[in-house]
Amino acid sequence: MLTPFVAVDVTVLDTNLRAMADHAAAHGVALRPHAKTHKSPEIARRQLALGATGLTVATVSEAEVFADAGDLFIAYPIWPSDEQVARLRALRERTALRIGVDSAESAEALGRALPGLEVLVEVDSGHHRSGVVPAEAGAVAVAADKADLLVRGVFTFPGHAYGPSRQQPAVDQESAALAEAAAALTAHGLDASVRSGGSTPTAALTGDTLTEMRPGVYVFGDAQQVELGTCGWGRVALTVTATVVSRSGQRFILDAGSKVLGADQQAWATGGGRLLDLPDARIVALSEHHATVVLPEGQPVPRRGDRIRVVPNHVCATVNLADELIVTENGTPVDRWPVSARGANT
Amino acid sequence: MLTPFVAVDVTVLDTNLRAMADHAAAHGVALRPHAKTHKSPEIARRQLALGATGLTVATVSEAEVFADAGDLFIAYPIWPSDEQVARLRALRERTALRIGVDSAESAEALGRALPGLEVLVEVDSGHHRSGVVPAEAGAVAVAADKADLLVRGVFTFPGHAYGPSRQQPAVDQESAALAEAAAALTAHGLDASVRSGGSTPTAALTGDTLTEMRPGVYVFGDAQQVELGTCGWGRVALTVTATVVSRSGQRFILDAGSKVLGADQQAWATGGGRLLDLPDARIVALSEHHATVVLPEGQPVPRRGDRIRVVPNHVCATVNLADELIVTENGTPVDRWPVSARGANT
Numbered sequence: 001m002l003t004p005f006v007a008v009d010v011t012v013l014d015t016n017l018r019a020m021a022d023h024a025a026a027h028g029v030a031l032r033p034h035a036k037t038h039k040s041p042e043i044a045r046r047q048l049a050l051g052a053t054g055l056t057v058a059t060v061s062e063a064e065v066f067a068d069a070g071d072l073f074i075a076y077p078i079w080p081s082d083e084q085v086a087r088l089r090a091l092r093e094r095t096a097l098r099i100g101v102d103s104a105e106s107a108e109a110l111g112r113a114l115p116g117l118e119v120l121v122e123v124d125s126g127h128h129r130s131g132v133v134p135a136e137a138g139a140v141a142v143a144a145d146k147a148d149l150l151v152r153g154v155f156t157f158p159g160h161a162y163g164p165s166r167q168q169p170a171v172d173q174e175s176a177a178l179a180e181a182a183a184a185l186t187a188h189g190l191d192a193s194v195r196s197g198g199s200t201p202t203a204a205l206t207g208d209t210l211t212e213m214r215p216g217v218y219v220f221g222d223a224q225q226v227e228l229g230t231c232g233w234g235r236v237a238l239t240v241t242a243t244v245v246s247r248s249g250q251r252f253i254l255d256a257g258s259k260v261l262g263a264d265q266q267a268w269a270t271g272g273g274r275l276l277d278l279p280d281a282r283i284v285a286l287s288e289h290h291a292t293v294v295l296p297e298g299q300p301v302p303r304r305g306d307r308i309r310v311v312p313n314h315v316c317a318t319v320n321l322a323d324e325l326i327v328t329e330n331g332t333p334v335d336r337w338p339v340s341a342r343g344a345n346t
Numbered sequence: 347m348l349t350p351f352v353a354v355d356v357t358v359l360d361t362n363l364r365a366m367a368d369h370a371a372a373h374g375v376a377l378r379p380h381a382k383t384h385k386s387p388e389i390a391r392r393q394l395a396l397g398a399t400g401l402t403v404a405t406v407s408e409a410e411v412f413a414d415a416g417d418l419f420i421a422y423p424i425w426p427s428d429e430q431v432a433r434l435r436a437l438r439e440r441t442a443l444r445i446g447v448d449s450a451e452s453a454e455a456l457g458r459a460l461p462g463l464e465v466l467v468e469v470d471s472g473h474h475r476s477g478v479v480p481a482e483a484g485a486v487a488v489a490a491d492k493a494d495l496l497v498r499g500v501f502t503f504p505g506h507a508y509g510p511s512r513q514q515p516a517v518d519q520e521s522a523a524l525a526e527a528a529a530a531l532t533a534h535g536l537d538a539s540v541r542s543g544g545s546t547p548t549a550a551l552t553g554d555t556l557t558e559m560r561p562g563v564y565v566f567g568d569a570q571q572v573e574l575g576t577c578g579w580g581r582v583a584l585t586v587t588a589t590v591v592s593r594s595g596q597r598f599i600l601d602a603g604s605k606v607l608g609a610d611q612q613a614w615a616t617g618g619g620r621l622l623d624l625p626d627a628r629i630v631a632l633s634e635h636h637a638t639v640v641l642p643e644g645q646p647v648p649r650r651g652d653r654i655r656v657v658p659n660h661v662c663a664t665v666n667l668a669d670e671l672i673v674t675e676n677g678t679p680v681d682r683w684p685v686s687a688r689g690a691n692t
Contacts, residue, residue: 130592246476346348
């Protein structure tokens with residue numbers, strides 16, 4: 001097979017899927033995995049078979065790909081342009097649908113266009129992206145209710161958990177923010193029965209506030225999760241197989257660069273990804289088609305033509321660059337799964 | 347049109363294409379643009395019509411897409427696996443072909459498989475990726491010659507020019523490295539008539555050593571080039587149109603994130619991209635489907651639903667995430683060009 005290619009170890013994948021399903025069940029929390037990570041109907045099917053309550057998606061076009069799941073949450077404050085409204089109307093004919101809202105203005109526009117649509121109010125729990133501060137959640141919910149939307153609760157994304165030792169503080173903030181926002185809805189006589197949050201780095205710490213969690217990355221794991229300590233090497237299900245094309249001293253070059261791995265690199269990352277079988281190696285630079293790797297002095301350097309498995313930093317980006325995933329079992333390719341929602345950005 | 351989408355202003359594009367063609371002609375340097383940036387046959391056609399001597403590509407699969415250009419250089423030290431050899435043989439039937447080589451070992455393997463193939467010896471001029479130090483270029487060239495390859499000269503990529511004030515030093519190193527390597531070839535009686543280098547940030551500084559330049563990004567420009575001072579705002583031909591979906595104080599959120607823009611962000615960048623019509627705005631964070639933008643106090647914040655043009659940091663990554671480019675003229679869509687080599691990584 002030509003390199004680079006994106007391979008998924010189906011045994012590890014299934015272990016990851018089952019472990020998260022069991023974890024959610026043990027804590028009495030609904031699992032609504034984020035499909036943005038895998039973008040693959042075959043993996044969604046496995047998640048639902050293991051008891052997922054539905055799927056989370058980020059965009060309307062992802063929702064269109066996964067409508068057969070039957071129960072979708074678009075965890076995004078969609079602005080209802082005429083074109084988006086037409087697509088959301090068509091989607092509602094195909095699946096139970098819930099979307100995010102984070103302002104009275106968008107609630108009013110959504111309600112006019114799609115009366116009766118279920119919504120969750122998005123709350124900023126410290127990531128400072130979209131979402132309102134908890135104190136404003138009540139006002140947004142009241143506006144949504146008046147606009148003929150069906151308010152079901154609140155949601156947040158604790159994205160600030162992506163950093164060393166930041167998981168517990170982020171979970172504490174998430175719990176507090178969702179609890180405060182839910183109380184505000186209840187005070188207005190509105191339904192706050194859904195309190196949705198969670199992410200892969202915080203999944204193990206799920207507290208008492210959440211009723212629903214939306215992890216995505218857990219299906220594959222990636223170098224970020226390994227370096228955060230939220231995923232062991234043995235739970236990395238997706239790698240990019242690359243070929244050594246050049247070498248000089250302790251440096252060698254792989255034919256996998258940012259156009260297959262993605263360029264995501266947090267400030268705390270050790271490099272542009274990791275090598276599954278060479279844990280001491282560091283990807284010191286990533287060009288579009290080159291990974292520049294350095295091994296410590298004394299460690300044997302792979303030869304030209306050798307094949308090496310790269311663990312990408314952020315697996316969501318990697319999958320979104322691939323047309324298909326090569327499915328392997330005990331190292332042997334057994335299937336190919338299309339990345340049906342690749343590029344589904346609108 | 348649904349956002350986000352990738353738009354190319356064809357007037358600016360044609361200005362950029364003509365300016366680089368004129369610049370190369372004025373300096374007597376062959377222009378062999380790198381097609382990895384645009385991945386689009388329509389843009390390749392325009393480059394060739396303006397006098398480009400051929401195209402540069404990074405991979406065999408890119409070469410397969412652009413074979414009709416008739417003269418290709420794969421600027422990459424391909425490791426000739428059996429599958430790559432079969433594809434290179436088929437390519438030679440379709441086009442003049444030249445590839446990179448940076449070791450005696452790969453030269454010998456290539457020569458056995460593809461006798462008579464034209465090669466350039468790759469030299470490391472300071473970027474420390476692939477390529478040999480100039481002093482070793484002679485040995486690689488001799489091995490290539492013995493292996494029945496046709497040595498035509500040397501090439502380098504001065505990637506270390508990507509930094510503030512680093513262009514002139516990188517060009518000086520590029521010139522010195524190519525000159526030293528070419529002299530080594532000549533000393534062995536080998537052809538060193540091609541001395542190929544160049545990149546968009548160094549294009550204006552092309553010295554006396556180069557016989558061929560291979561810029562890619564110049565066709566579109568991007569935020570990196572603007573921030574390096576090697577491209578004015580008026581020469582930015584590609585933008586991603588996004589919609590404001592959320593706002594809070596001086597912060598607002600666009601529906602374009604790393605899955606459409608790419609996640610490239612050099613240490614010296616001001617953020618995750620720039621806004622063409624709001625030069626004081628900073629993209630302080632980029633998630634997969636959110637750009638978090640902050641405007642200085644006092645500047646009016648766009649409203650929800652407003653459309654904003656984002657200039658990506660690194661346009662090659664952006665194009666590789668798109669299936670098509672929306673071609674505009676005076677702000678009006680006039681055509682769609684397929685990104686035919688999207689994902690062509692092998």
